[in-house]
Structures are given as structure tokens and as C-alpha cells.
Amino acid sequence: MAAHIALALQHRGTLVAEAGTGVGKTFAYLVPLLLSGRRALVSTATKSLQDQLFLRDLPRLADALKTPLRLALLKGRASYLCRWRLQQAQTSGQLPDRFALRALNRVASWAQATRSGDLAEIEGLDERSPVIPLVTSTRDNCLGTECPEHRACHVMQARREAMAADLVVVNHHLFFADLALRDSGVAELLPTVDAAVFDEAHQLVEAGVQFLxxxxxxxxxxxxxxxxxxxxxxxxxxxxxxxxxxxxxxxxxxxxxxxxxxxxxxxxxxxxxxxxxxxxxxxxxxxxxxxxxxxxxxxxxxxxxxxxxxxxxxxxxxxxxxxxxxxxxxxxxxxxxxxxxxxxxxxxxxxxLDIRDMLTQQRAASPKAWVFTSATLGDDDDLSWFTATTGLEDAVRLRVGSPFDYAAHARLWVPSKMPLPNAPGHPAAVGALAARCAAALGGRTFVLTTTLRVLPQVAQALQAEAAALGQELTVLVQGSEPRRALLQRYGDGRGCVLVGSASFWEGIDMPGDALQCVLIDKLPFPPPGDPLVEARVKQLREAGKNPFEAYFVAEAAVSLKQGAGRLIRTESDRGLLVLCDPRMRQMGYGRRLIAALPPMGLLTEESQALAWLQELAWAH
Missing domain, CATH: 1.20.120 (Four Helix Bundle (Hemerythrin (Met), subunit A))
Structure with a gap:
């Protein structure tokens, strides 16, 4: 993968690379980038992944490779303290409650010492805090050069550092929002770099559609x-x-x-x-x-x-x-x-509906290397799920399988005695089954649902079944606390089951024994009532394509790979993936979806599944 990326950098080519879990794709693109000496922009899906790249991966690699590079981190305005707005907030008295006042006081004391002004430095500041909009600027309310604090502005400082750096780390939302609004420095930065790399590229289209x-x-x-x-x-x-x-x-x-x-x-x-x-x-x-x-x-x-x-x-x-x-x-x-x-x-x-036109324009505007990578970009060798919506059909495509021994270390089970997903008893059946699995394993289980709506039903059934089995399980449910707090409480997973929806399907790294069983409630097809989904179906029909095959099954395959990716994170990890949707056995597309998953050993009976979990528990 690194060799392909080095070639793309050398020839200013375009590469789309899918790399299975454990390939080390971050190092596979960073090493050639750092060694090339080319000026680069790296974009990833979230602010926390940005911080991980900038604070952990890049410094370690730059040090190991002895490449003295200037690195910069660039986030959107809402991530940086605005000193002028902080002063206004302190005098306006517009705070909703004493918790907000306490948060404002913490921001004010931190503001005296911070160099970057990045609010992520403040430990435990909830990103949903009502104080954040009061102490940050927007494109609309920024006073620009008229601001009394203009010289000390953290946003301007971050942009200056980015323009002077050899490698700048941004996120997808910022990338697209800036191309649309030209507000955060990316639009000025992009023409000046020799390479643009997009990690977690499977989220690009959604980010682009939202922000363009x-x-x-x-x-x-x-x-x-x-x-x-x-x-x-x-x-x-x-x-x-x-x-x-x-x-x-x-x-x-x-x-x-x-x-x-x-x-x-x-x-x-x-x-x-x-x-x-x-x-x-x-x-x-x-x-x-x-x-x-x-x-x-x-x-x-x-x-x-x-x-x-x-x-x-x-x-x-x-x-x-x-x-x-x-x-x-x-x-x-x-x-x-x-x-x-x-x-x-x-x-x-x-x-x-997609980002084809925008990306085509950007690629034509200035010749540079473009690299798009993720663990999941489709379920065919052309990676058409990704390339068709991004206009990258002309790119060099590479698929690198995971080095992990899934056949030996992982099992897949599709229960046959499950109600259909639209049946009223389905969420309760999923919860009860999760309790039996977690009881055999001693916790260390995730239940991933496709909708928020069923979370309480699944959790309730899980607790009832655990009580009937005489098992004490701590059931943690998304929405009861912020995500980070839930994951901290989950800890090593002993005696714990976490029930979560979309935000737990990806970006969660639980290596080792902490997570050894993942249950997915039903196939993650796009919701048919979603306006974007309806528009895409219409577009595909007009192009003479079958929307179910070309869109619904392809989307489900990518989402399934993401959810299943929570299970095996290192070479020694072992686990069980349970797909609680009988359509996987009954319908023709089930074979295509199973083929999209890593090659796990298939189980057919609950007794086999529980025996495998008991074996894992015993080894633990």
C-alpha cells in the first residue's frame, strides 16, 4: 500500500485504496508522505482522529524517520476560543444555569495559559455545552480586522501555522465547509499542496453533501x-x-x-x-x-x-x-x-446528491496526488460504491486484505429462530439473545442497532433476561451519558454490555479481551423514507440501474463491514459476530453480504455460539 501511495505522489496520480483492519493504513500513507518531502494536506473523519494523527502518529513517525517537518493542525472556528466573545460572555450575563457559569469560569482560567486556543485541551468540556457558542466565533459574528483581539486571535494563528507548515491535518467537515464558504483557510491551502490524502474516506460523500x-x-x-x-x-x-x-x-x-x-x-x-x-x-x-x-x-x-x-x-x-x-x-x-x-x-x-462535480473540479484545478483510503469502500474490486459517487472511476484502485487470521479467531452466527426485523418482538428477542451471549462470556459485549428507537426495548429485554439467568450485567445505553463517559464506564468490559446505535458502529477501538462479542440487530439498509435515499433511488432508476442491488445492498455491505470491524482489532483478538437478521439466510443478497465480511468460521446453532463464547471466557 505504501509503495502504491509513493507512486501516486511521484506521478501526481489518484489512488483509491481499501485496507482491511490491521493493515496499518495510517502508517502506509504517512511514511511515503513524510519521506517524499512534499507539502501535503491530510483529512480525516473526526476531530478526535485529527488529534490522534497530530498528537500521536505524526510525531512518532517524524522522529523515527528523522524528517524535521513543520506540522499543523487546522480545525473549524467552533473549535477555537474567541477572546473577544469570551469577554462579551463574561459581561453579558446570558448564561442558562450555574453549570454553564462553572463551565465559563473553567474556559476563562484555561484561556490565560493556552497557546493554541483549541477547546479540546479542556478536559471534560462537553462538546454540547451551551457555553461553546458563546466563547467561539462564527463566520457571521467574527469582527475580522476590526476586532480588538485580532492580533491574538487563535483562529488566525492556526491558519498562519497551516500556511507555513509542510503537512496540515484537517477533517472532512472543515474541508467541504471551507470549499463552500471559503472561511477556514483550506481553500487557500489546497492549491499550495502537492498531495491531498483522505483517511476514513467512506465518510466523504456524506460530509460533502451536508456541507456543500x-x-x-x-x-x-x-x-x-x-x-x-x-x-x-x-x-x-x-x-x-x-x-x-x-x-x-x-x-x-x-x-x-x-x-x-x-x-x-x-x-x-x-x-x-x-x-x-x-x-x-x-x-x-x-x-x-x-x-x-x-x-x-x-x-x-x-x-x-x-x-x-x-x-x-x-x-x-x-x-x-x-x-x-x-x-x-x-x-x-x-x-x-x-x-x-x-x-x-x-x-x-x-x-x-453526491460530490462528483466538486471533486472533479478540484482535481482538474491543480495537479497533485489524491489518495483516498478506508477499511470499507465497497464490496467489489472496482470499489464502485465509493468511486461512482465521487467521480473517481479513473483512479488506480487497490484492495489490501486484513493480515488477521479471521478463520481461526472469529466466528459468524446468523440465528435462524429470530423474528423478522419488522416484527414487533424483534428488539426484545435481540436483547434476550444478547443477555445469553454476555452471560456465557462474562460481559464484554456490544449490541449495535440500526436505529435509536429500539435502544430502550433492547436494553429492557437484556436486563430482564439477565435477571432470569441470575446474571449481574451492567447495561450501558447510548444517550444516558456522553459517549466518552459510557466507554470509560465500559472499561475492560467485565460484566458489561453496551447498547448503542450509529455513533458506536465505527471509530471505536477496543483491542484485546474488552470486546469479544458484537451483536448487530438487523441489516443496515438505508432508511427508505430518508429524502436523500429517495432522491438517489430516483437517480439510479433514471440511469436504468437496479436501486436495490446498486445502492441498498452496497450500502448495507459497507455498514456491516464497519460494525463487524469493532470485533477483531489485533492479531491475537478473538470473538463472535452475531447478525440477528434471518434475511441473511433466507434472501439471495445474504450471500453477497456474508462475502463482504472477513472470512470468519460460520456457526449454525446457538449451542455452538455459546460454546465458543465460553471457550473465549475460559481463555480470558
Missing amino acids: GTTLSTGVALELARDLLAAGLQHARGLQAWAELQAGLERCTRELRLVASGTLREVRGTLKLRWEERADELLAPLQALAEAARAAGDAAAAVAETSPEFPKLEQRARTLALLAGRFAQEAEPGQVRWIDLTPQQARLVESP
């Missing part, structure tokens, strides 16, 4: 209302009806969120809703919001001389008015629209 689109967020609108009132009262009290303007903006925004939510009152996680179901009702609130935003813009423009904050506020209000106007019109051709609903806000999104 146009978004109207109720959270952003409420923030504008809050900032308008604060600036008005501080710098231009009595010159405009600030409280009325703020109340008008807030009222229209809350109305928009209410209409976007429809009959849904309780929202967990993120829900994607069809645009067509709400389009007619959204028209009036969108027009009202556009009007309120225009009034806010006019008011800010009228007092522009009094503070550098007002021209920025005017610009934000005008942009919001334009966005509301755009969503009140028909969507652009070739774009898909939907509503993202979270407990905090509604986001109206209009986006392209």
Missing part, C-alpha cells in the same frame, strides 16, 4: 436575534427598537421550527424529514422570517457608525433574509431538499 449545500438554521437565526439585542443595548441604546426587533426575529424563527417539526414534539438524535411534506406550510413562516431579518438588517445599517459589530450584524441579517427567500422558492434543478431536526434546532438543507 445551502442551509438555513433556526439556531443561527436565534443567535442573530440575541447578538442584535446585546449589541443594540450596548452601543446604540434607544436608537432603534432593539427588543422588538429581537422578539420579532425570535417569534418567526420559533414558528418556523414548529412548522418544520410538524406533529413531532420529542426528538432524539437527528431526524431527516421530507421537504415535500412541509413545503406548503413552511411558505408563510419563511416569508415572515425574511421580513423580520430585513427589518433587523435595516436597523443595524442605520447605526453602522456606532460600532464595528453593526455592519457584521447587517450582513448576517441580509444573508438570513436571502436564505429564507430562497427556501420559499422551488429548489434548484439537480438539488435535493430536506429538513434536519434535532432537539435544539431545525435546519433546512438544499444540497447536491
Whole structure:
């Protein structure tokens, strides 16, 4: 793999490389990069993987290879402290509760010593904390060169370091958001590098579709209302009806969120809703919001001389008015629209269906090496699941199998006596089976579900069955605590079962004996009601393809490989993968999905599965 990457660097070629668990793909691309002396951009899926690359892997390799390189880490604005906004937050008294006040005080004391301003340095600061938006800047509320703290700005410092570095580590969200908004330095950086490497590339399309689109967020609108009132009262009290303007903006925004939510009152996680179901009702609130935003813009423009904050506020209000106007019109051709609903806000999104055009443009714009790698990029030798949605059909393709001995160390079992996934008793059957497996193994088990909805049912059945078996198992459920806290409580896995959904399918590394049994509740097909899924199905039909084979089964294969990848992390790991979906045995596509998984030994009976787990427990 390293040799292929070295060739791509030498010839400024494009390489798509799938590397099974244990290949060491991070070193396979970093070693040739460091030895080449070429200037490079490396993008990975999450901020935590970014930190791992920058703080652990890169320094170790640079030291071992004796390559004195300048390295830089570049994140989005929301990751860096804004000193000016911190001062504002300390004097505004706009904190929701004493916990937020405590968090703000921690940020303030850390701010005196930090060099990078990266909030990840603050141990235990929850990334969902309401304090973070108050002490970070956005593209909209940044005062730029007018800011009193401009010279000490952490965002500007991070960008300067990135422009001067030999190798810069970014993440996919930042990469796409910046190409769309040109706000974080990546757009300036990209033409200057000789190589762009994308790790965890299977997440690229989803990140691109989210960030290349146009978004109207109720959270952003409420923030504008809050900032308008604060600036008005501080710098231009009595010159405009600030409280009325703020109340008008807030009222229209809350109305928009209410209409976007429809009959849904309780929202967990993120829900994607069809645009067509709400389009007619959204028209009036969108027009009202556009009007309120225009009034806010006019008011800010009228007092522009009094503070550098007002021209920025005017610009934000005008942009919001334009966005509301755009969503009140028909969507652009070739774009898909939907509503993202979270407990905090509604986001109206209009986006392209894939990233083909954008990547093709970027590859044509400046000749450089492009490398895309992941453990899962498809289930065929062409890696067409990935290359078709990215326009990379012309790339050199490489598949490198895992060096692990799956046949000796891992078993796969598809229970035959399971209700079908859509049957009402299915979640309870999964929970009961998980309890029997965990009892045989002494905990050390993950249950991965395809939806958040079934988590409580699975957990309840698991506890009931464990009690009936006289087993004391600690059942940890996603959502009860932040992910990091749950994983810390899980620890070495003894006596523990973790029940989680999407965020536990990948990016979790539990080597050794801590995790030896993974149950997946059902085949991870894309949800048919999802607006993006519907648009892709339509696109495939129009191209004369079979959407089920080309899209649904291919997506399920990639997701299954990700989930199964939690099990065997080192050469000595051993474990059992249980797929609680009888369709794997009954339907023709089951063979294709089993073939996509690593070559594990197949079990047919529960007694064999429990015997294997007892053997693992005994060895432990």
C-alpha cells in the first residue's frame, strides 16, 4: 500500500485504496508522505482522529524517520476560543444555569495559559455545552480586522501555522465547509499542496453533501436575534427598537421550527424529514422570517457608525433574509431538499446528491496526488460504491486484505429462530439473545442497532433476561451519558454490555479481551423514507440501474463491514459476530453480504455460539 501511495505522489496520480483492519493504513500513507518531502494536506473523519494523527502518529513517525517537518493542525472556528466573545460572555450575563457559569469560569482560567486556543485541551468540556457558542466565533459574528483581539486571535494563528507548515491535518467537515464558504483557510491551502490524502474516506460523500449545500438554521437565526439585542443595548441604546426587533426575529424563527417539526414534539438524535411534506406550510413562516431579518438588517445599517459589530450584524441579517427567500422558492434543478431536526434546532438543507462535480473540479484545478483510503469502500474490486459517487472511476484502485487470521479467531452466527426485523418482538428477542451471549462470556459485549428507537426495548429485554439467568450485567445505553463517559464506564468490559446505535458502529477501538462479542440487530439498509435515499433511488432508476442491488445492498455491505470491524482489532483478538437478521439466510443478497465480511468460521446453532463464547471466557 505504501509503495502504491509513493507512486501516486511521484506521478501526481489518484489512488483509491481499501485496507482491511490491521493493515496499518495510517502508517502506509504517512511514511511515503513524510519521506517524499512534499507539502501535503491530510483529512480525516473526526476531530478526535485529527488529534490522534497530530498528537500521536505524526510525531512518532517524524522522529523515527528523522524528517524535521513543520506540522499543523487546522480545525473549524467552533473549535477555537474567541477572546473577544469570551469577554462579551463574561459581561453579558446570558448564561442558562450555574453549570454553564462553572463551565465559563473553567474556559476563562484555561484561556490565560493556552497557546493554541483549541477547546479540546479542556478536559471534560462537553462538546454540547451551551457555553461553546458563546466563547467561539462564527463566520457571521467574527469582527475580522476590526476586532480588538485580532492580533491574538487563535483562529488566525492556526491558519498562519497551516500556511507555513509542510503537512496540515484537517477533517472532512472543515474541508467541504471551507470549499463552500471559503472561511477556514483550506481553500487557500489546497492549491499550495502537492498531495491531498483522505483517511476514513467512506465518510466523504456524506460530509460533502451536508456541507456543500445551502442551509438555513433556526439556531443561527436565534443567535442573530440575541447578538442584535446585546449589541443594540450596548452601543446604540434607544436608537432603534432593539427588543422588538429581537422578539420579532425570535417569534418567526420559533414558528418556523414548529412548522418544520410538524406533529413531532420529542426528538432524539437527528431526524431527516421530507421537504415535500412541509413545503406548503413552511411558505408563510419563511416569508415572515425574511421580513423580520430585513427589518433587523435595516436597523443595524442605520447605526453602522456606532460600532464595528453593526455592519457584521447587517450582513448576517441580509444573508438570513436571502436564505429564507430562497427556501420559499422551488429548489434548484439537480438539488435535493430536506429538513434536519434535532432537539435544539431545525435546519433546512438544499444540497447536491453526491460530490462528483466538486471533486472533479478540484482535481482538474491543480495537479497533485489524491489518495483516498478506508477499511470499507465497497464490496467489489472496482470499489464502485465509493468511486461512482465521487467521480473517481479513473483512479488506480487497490484492495489490501486484513493480515488477521479471521478463520481461526472469529466466528459468524446468523440465528435462524429470530423474528423478522419488522416484527414487533424483534428488539426484545435481540436483547434476550444478547443477555445469553454476555452471560456465557462474562460481559464484554456490544449490541449495535440500526436505529435509536429500539435502544430502550433492547436494553429492557437484556436486563430482564439477565435477571432470569441470575446474571449481574451492567447495561450501558447510548444517550444516558456522553459517549466518552459510557466507554470509560465500559472499561475492560467485565460484566458489561453496551447498547448503542450509529455513533458506536465505527471509530471505536477496543483491542484485546474488552470486546469479544458484537451483536448487530438487523441489516443496515438505508432508511427508505430518508429524502436523500429517495432522491438517489430516483437517480439510479433514471440511469436504468437496479436501486436495490446498486445502492441498498452496497450500502448495507459497507455498514456491516464497519460494525463487524469493532470485533477483531489485533492479531491475537478473538470473538463472535452475531447478525440477528434471518434475511441473511433466507434472501439471495445474504450471500453477497456474508462475502463482504472477513472470512470468519460460520456457526449454525446457538449451542455452538455459546460454546465458543465460553471457550473465549475460559481463555480470558
